[in-house]
Amino acid sequence: MVVGDVTTGTDVLVIGAGPAGYVAAIRAGQLDLDVTLVEKDAYGGTCLNYGCIPSKALITATDIAHDARNAEQMGIHADPAIDLSGMVSWKDDVVDQLTGGVEKLCKANGVNLMEGTATFTDENTVRISHDGDGQGSETLEFEHAIVATGSSPIEIPNFSYGDEPVLNSRQALSLDSVPDSLVVVGAGYIGMELASVFAKLGTDVTVIEMLDEMLPGYDDDLKRPVKQHATDLGIEFEFGYTAAEWSEREDGSGIRVVADPVDGADVAADGGAAAGEAEAEGEGEEPASLDLDAEKVLVAVGRRPVSDTLDLDAAGVDIDDNGFIETDSRARTSVDHIYAVGDVAGEPMLAHKGSMEGQVAAEVIAGEPSAIDYQAMPAVVFTDPEIATVGMTETDAADAGFDTAVGKFPFQASGRALTTGESDGFVKIVAEENEGYVLGASIVGPEASELVAELGLAIELGATLEDVASTVHTHPTLSESVMEAAENALGHAIHTLNR
Template identity: 40%
Template sequence: MSSYDVIVIGSGPGGYVCAIRCAQLGLKTACVEGRETLGGTCLNVGCIPSKALLHATHQLHEAEENFAKMGLKGKTPSVDWEQMQSYKEDTIGQNTKGIEFLFKKNKVDWLKGWGSIPEKGKVKVGDEVHEAKNIVIATGSETASLPGVEIDEKLVVSSTGALSLPKVPKKMIVIGAGVIGLEMGSVYNRLGTEVTVLEYLDGITPTMDGEVSKNFQKLLKKQGMDFVLGAAVQGVETTKTKAKVSYKMKKDDSEHTLDADVVLVSTGRKPFTDGLGATDLGIEITDKGQVKTDAHRKTTIDGIWAIGDAIEGPMLAHKAEDEGMAVAESIAGQAGHVNYGVIPSVIYTHPEVAAVGETEESLKSSGRAYKVGKFAFMGNGRAKANFAADGFVKILADKETDRILGAHIIGPMAGDLIHEICVAMEFGAAAEDLARTCHAHPTYSEAVREAALACGDGPIHS
C-alpha cells in the first residue's frame, strides 16, 4: 500500500493544477485518472478541441469574406473535414502529453484507473488501495440532458459527439443558447450547416449583461444562425438518418416541430461524482448534486477537499485551476485564496464575448449607484483595418468612488482584453487609473482605455 500527502481524484484543469502545485510545495502527490490521457473533459473533449475547430472555421470565414477585400485573391479553400478532425486530434495530443510531461517533471504519480474513497484517508484505484493524509475531489462534470431527450452521440449529441461528427450536417438544431451551444453552432454555421438554436428563456446567454446579450444575438443572426426563444423542448424522435424536435412556445402554448440531421443538446452540465462513494462516506451533497464545501473548499469530512465543477460556482476551467492552487496552498499550511468576484468568462465565437464582475442588472438589483463607460470598436483604428469593428467595451464603475465593478466586451480578442480589467479590479483600481494608463497604438486594447475615459470626461475617438 503506497502512502501520499495528497491524492487528487481527477486530472482536469482543477485536478492537474492542484497536483502540480502540491508537488511544488513539497507534498508527496498522486493524481487519479481513468481516461487514457490526462487533462479531463477540458483538454480531451471540451475547451481545447472546440477552440481548434473554432480557429479553423474562423480562418475559412476570413478566406470567404475578407481575403479578396485585402487583395488576397484565388480559389476559396474547400473543407477537408477529415483533415480538420486530424488537426483537432493533434492539438488534443500535444496538450494532454504536455500534462503528462509536467507530472513527470514535478514527480506527481499518475494512478491509472477510476478512483473511489472507501474510507477516510484512503483512495481505491482498481484493486489497489492507497493512503493519503489529504484527498482532493476534482471529478468535474458531465452533460445534463432534458426529459424526453436521449443522447446517443450519433443523431442526438452532446458537445463530445458534436466535436467528432462523421460529416458536416446540412441541418443542426442546438438546444440551449449557452456558451457550448453557441460556440459549436458557430463552428457548423461557418461550415455551411443550417443552424437553429432553441432556447427556453427569452434571451441567449442568460447570465450575461443584457445589452451585450442582445447585441451578441444580432451579430450571430447576421452570420446566419436562427434563434427560437421561449421554446420549451418536449422531446426528440429519431429515425436512421434524421431527428425531429418537438417544442412548445411559452407565450401561446402552440406546438411545433423541426427536423435536422443532428441535434446538439447543450442545456448545461452537472457535477460528476458517480462511483466516488461520497455519500456512503458521509460527505454532504447539495440538492444540485454538488459536493458541499466551506469557504476553504473543505468537505464535511476532515482531510477531504473538493474543487471545480464538482462544487458550487461557475463551471469554468480557470475557476477550477484557481481553486486547485488554493487548496494545495491550504494543505501546505499557506493562505489559499480565490477571489470569486474577479473570475472572467469568455465565449470564443467571432466576435468573442468576455465579462468579469457585475452586470448592469446585478447592480440595479442590489441598488448600487453606478456609471457606465462605453466605447464601440467602430472607433478603433486597428479593428477597422482588420474587419473586426463589431461590438464594444463596457465598463461599470461605482458612481461615487469610480472603482471598477465589472466589465463586458464583445469584439475582437475580447477574451484577452478582459484581463487588463481583471488585474485592475484585483488592485481595486478606478476607471480613471485605466484611463490614465498609456496604451500602445494601434491596438484593440485602446478601446478599453476609451471605455475607461467614457466613465469620466468622455472618450477621445467617439
C-alpha cells in the same frame, strides 16, 4: 488472473486530472507534499481533451475559412474548401501536444500518476479500480484528498447519446464530415459556440431554447451583436420550445425532431416561423409543436457534476440537491481534510475557476493562508463576436449600494478594429463614482477574451479609472478601447462622445 489488492499511502490524493486536479497536484508537489493523482480517462480532463481546447481549435479554423470567404470588402476573393476530417486531425494533434505536456509537468513536479477510478471506502481511504482484464484494484490511504472529478453533459429524455444521430458536445467535436443540417438543443454558451462553428462550415442550423432568449445571464446589449451575427450566418432560433423526441424519417433522408412549446412561454416574441404561424391561428390559442428536419441533433443543455461515482457517503462528504460538493472559501468540504475543486464544487463551471481553486486547496493543505476570491473571476463566450465579463455589472453594483460611473467605447470608433474588419461591439467599464475604483467590465467584440484580462487585473489590484486611463496603450490596438472606456467614464474620452 486478478491482481491481489495492494495498499499504499500518500500525503495528498487528487482525484481527476482536469484543469482543477492537475493544477492542484502540481502546486502540491511544488510545496514538497507527496502527491498521487488518479485519472480514469485522459490527463487534462474534459476541458483539454473534449471541451475548451478542441472547441476553440475548431472555432479558430472555421473563423479562418469564414473570414476568407467573406473578405470581398478587403479585395480578397476566395472560397476555401473544408476538409473536416483534416481539421479534426489538426485539433487532435493540438490536444495530444497539450495532454502530453500535462503529464510531463506532473512528473517533473514529483506527482505520482495513477490510472483508474477512485471510490471512497472511508474518510481516509479510497479503492482504485484499474480498467482492463486482470488489472484488479488497490487501496490507497491518504492524509488529505482533493476531489476534482469535473462534470459531464446532461442527457435529456428521449435523446440518448448512444443513438447515432444524437450528439453531445464531445461527439460533435469529433465528426469526420459536415452535416447538411443540425438542430441544436440549448442556446447557452456551448450551444451557441458550436452552432456558429457548424453554420460557418455550411450546415443549416436551427437552435431550440426553452427560455425566451439566448445566453441567459448576460445583458441584452452584449447578446444583441452575437444574435445578429448568428442570424447573418443563417442560424434560425426557436425560443420557448423544448425538445420532446426524435425519429428517423421513413425515406431515410434524416431525422425528425419534435419540439413542444414550454407552458407559458411567449414563443412569438422572437418572430420564429412556427411561432408566427401559431400567433396567426388566433390570439390565445396554444402554439403548435415544431417538426424539424435534420441530419444530426446536438444536445447542449448544460452539465452536471460527476459526484455519483465516488461513494461520498462513505467518506461523510455532503453534497447539495444537484450533486455538487459543498465547500467553503478554502475549498474544504464537510470533512476538513477532504477538498473539492472545479466543476464538481459548483458554479461557475469554468476551467480557470477550477485551476484557481486547485491552487488554493493545495496551499491550504500545505499550511499557507490561501483562500478563494471570486471578485475578479472572468467569464467568456467564444461566439462571434466574443463576449467577456469580469466583476460587477451596473445592476450588480447598484444592488450592492454603489453609486457608479460607467464608461463605454464602441469598436466602431477603434482604428484597429476597423482594420480587422470586425468593429461590432464595445468595451464597458463600471466603477465606483467617488473614488473611481473599477468594479467590473463587459466586452462584446473582437478579442474580448484577451482584453478582459487587463480589467480583471484592475479589479484585483484595486485600480481606479484614472489608473487605467493614464496607462499608455499602444496605437493602433484593440486594447486602446479599454483606455478609452475608462476616459469616457471620467468624462474626457477623445475618440467617442462623452456620456
